[in-house]
Amino acid sequence: MPTIPHIETHFRSSASVRDVVIGMADGLTVPFALAAGLSAVAASRVIVVAGLAEIAAGSIAMGLGGFLAARSDAEHYTSERQREEREIVERPNDERHEVLEILESYGLTRDQSAPILAAFEAKPKVWVDWMMRFELGLEEPDPRRALRSAMTIAGAYVAGGLIPLASYMLMSNALTALMYSVAATIVALAIFGYVKGRFTGAHPLRSSFQTTVIGGVAAAAAYLIAKLFS
Amino acid sequence: MPTIPHIETHFRSSASVRDVVIGMADGLTVPFALAAGLSAVAASRVIVVAGLAEIAAGSIAMGLGGFLAARSDAEHYTSERQREEREIVERPNDERHEVLEILESYGLTRDQSAPILAAFEAKPKVWVDWMMRFELGLEEPDPRRALRSAMTIAGAYVAGGLIPLASYMLMSNALTALMYSVAATIVALAIFGYVKGRFTGAHPLRSSFQTTVIGGVAAAAAYLIAKLFS
Numbered sequence: 001m002p003t004i005p006h007i008e009t010h011f012r013s014s015a016s017v018r019d020v021v022i023g024m025a026d027g028l029t030v031p032f033a034l035a036a037g038l039s040a041v042a043a044s045r046v047i048v049v050a051g052l053a054e055i056a057a058g059s060i061a062m063g064l065g066g067f068l069a070a071r072s073d074a075e076h077y078t079s080e081r082q083r084e085e086r087e088i089v090e091r092p093n094d095e096r097h098e099v100l101e102i103l104e105s106y107g108l109t110r111d112q113s114a115p116i117l118a119a120f121e122a123k124p125k126v127w128v129d130w131m132m133r134f135e136l137g138l139e140e141p142d143p144r145r146a147l148r149s150a151m152t153i154a155g156a157y158v159a160g161g162l163i164p165l166a167s168y169m170l171m172s173n174a175l176t177a178l179m180y181s182v183a184a185t186i187v188a189l190a191i192f193g194y195v196k197g198r199f200t201g202a203h204p205l206r207s208s209f210q211t212t213v214i215g216g217v218a219a220a221a222a223y224l225i226a227k228l229f230s
Numbered sequence: 231m232p233t234i235p236h237i238e239t240h241f242r243s244s245a246s247v248r249d250v251v252i253g254m255a256d257g258l259t260v261p262f263a264l265a266a267g268l269s270a271v272a273a274s275r276v277i278v279v280a281g282l283a284e285i286a287a288g289s290i291a292m293g294l295g296g297f298l299a300a301r302s303d304a305e306h307y308t309s310e311r312q313r314e315e316r317e318i319v320e321r322p323n324d325e326r327h328e329v330l331e332i333l334e335s336y337g338l339t340r341d342q343s344a345p346i347l348a349a350f351e352a353k354p355k356v357w358v359d360w361m362m363r364f365e366l367g368l369e370e371p372d373p374r375r376a377l378r379s380a381m382t383i384a385g386a387y388v389a390g391g392l393i394p395l396a397s398y399m400l401m402s403n404a405l406t407a408l409m410y411s412v413a414a415t416i417v418a419l420a421i422f423g424y425v426k427g428r429f430t431g432a433h434p435l436r437s438s439f440q441t442t443v444i445g446g447v448a449a450a451a452a453y454l455i456a457k458l459f460s
Contacts, residue, residue: 022295025291025295026288026291026292026295029287030260030291032287033283033286034264034283034284034287037280037284037287038283041276042276045460046271046276048459049268049455049456049460050267050268050272050280050456052456052459053263053268053452053453053455053456054267054284056263056267056448056451056454056455057259057260057262057263057264057267057448057451057452058260060263060447060448060451061256061259061444064444065252065256065259068444072430072432075431075432076430076432106356106359106360107350107353107356109349111345115342115345116342116346119337119338119342123337129336130336133364134363134364139367200302200306201305201306202305210298214290214291214294214298215291218286218290218291221286221287222283222284223283225279225283225286226280226282226283229279
């Protein structure tokens with residue numbers, strides 16, 4: 001596989017940022033919202049237990065889920081690549097036609113495409129690389145990505161989830177703890193949204209606002225549901 | 231943007247499957263694990279309230295998160311595209327050099343690349359399309375994707391989350407309800423994993439096994455944490 005270093009770096013770093021964002025967005029929001037919801041009906045002690053159980057469950061589910069998603073991306077790439085390698089041998093005319101079609105969609109005439117096709121036929125591996133990327137839109141996944149992705153997502157979830165829970169650990173009155181939890185989490189969500197915006201190229205203040213609103217809406221919904229069903 | 235219909239369909243359907251998988255994987259796992267954890271220390275009534283609050287919080291957090299992620303992908307594409315459009319006008323030599331480098335990485339000589347470059351210079355829009363896809367690896371996102379993605383993730387989370395909770399709604403003894411919840415959820419996780427495997431091209435039985443293990447590990451961790459801290 002030919003490597004184009006600056007492209008791979010671009011993909012890799014955005015994948016890690018995405019993992020932190022995935023884990024922390026849910027870690028800051030779901031345990032916060034669950035604790036807020038339970039504040040309507042339970043004591044701090046129960047909320048801390050429920051919150052820690054949720055953090056354990058959520059971080060493991062998301063981390064393992066990320067691990068398997070990354071691994072299945074890798075398997076998908078391998079199986080599609082094997083299919084493409086077979087097709088170039090077994091149905092070369094169909095594959096040639098696909099190359100011409102793709103190049104035509106980018107404005108090349110048959111005459112202009114002919115040397116490219118000739119280059120591909122001389123180097124089947126390059127041809128397969130090209131079809132993977134151009135016909136199927138698939139990048140070769142980094143093999144170490146699965147484990148790193150899992151640890152990043154789970155760690156970010158735990159880090160995020162402990163922030164809203166801290167006040168319940170320190171205060172026995174759930175409604176008092178809720179006020180501190182809301183304050184701490186709003187600050188954390190706003191900072192997280194701002195930093196996320198900086199990394200992903202979105203407008204930081206708008207990102208900060210959006211992240212805080214998600215947390216607030218989820219917490220309000222959880223609170224209402226808990227009130228309704230208790 | 232030139233369209234290559236079978237490629238776009240391929241990307242779109244796998245995005246929807248991915249949304250269902252994202253929502254249901256967590257929806258089946260986290261409320262199940264939370265309820266199992268709380269079974270160690272609370273009555274069914276509290277578990278149902280906590281479970282419903284978690285489902286509300288989790289589905290909203292994941293759904294809104296998916297909505298904003300899809301929208302920020304679209305914004306990222308637009309801003310990168312504008313940068314690419316500027317660069318072709320302001321730094322055409324750099325961009326020509328990038329095209330030659332990319333084509334070289336696929337085994338084309340300068341002579342073979344020349345007609346492609348000429349075709350690009352005649353059609354700047356096609357050139358930008360090509361750079362977006364080939365240099366940056368970015369597909370133009372479907373504008374309707376954000377809302378559909380949000381609804382799909384949230385709906386799948388709610389559907390998944392109600393399965394482990396059903397038994398707690400029907401039975402007042404939490405430890406009895408836990409047994410039925412474990413049985414129902416293992417069956418649901420196994421079926422979900424199997425179907426997911428069929429859709430994503432992974433081995434269905436292995437996918438079924440993996441999904442069930444994630445749910446089991448998350449639930450066991452939540453149970454242990456709840457026991458430890460209560």
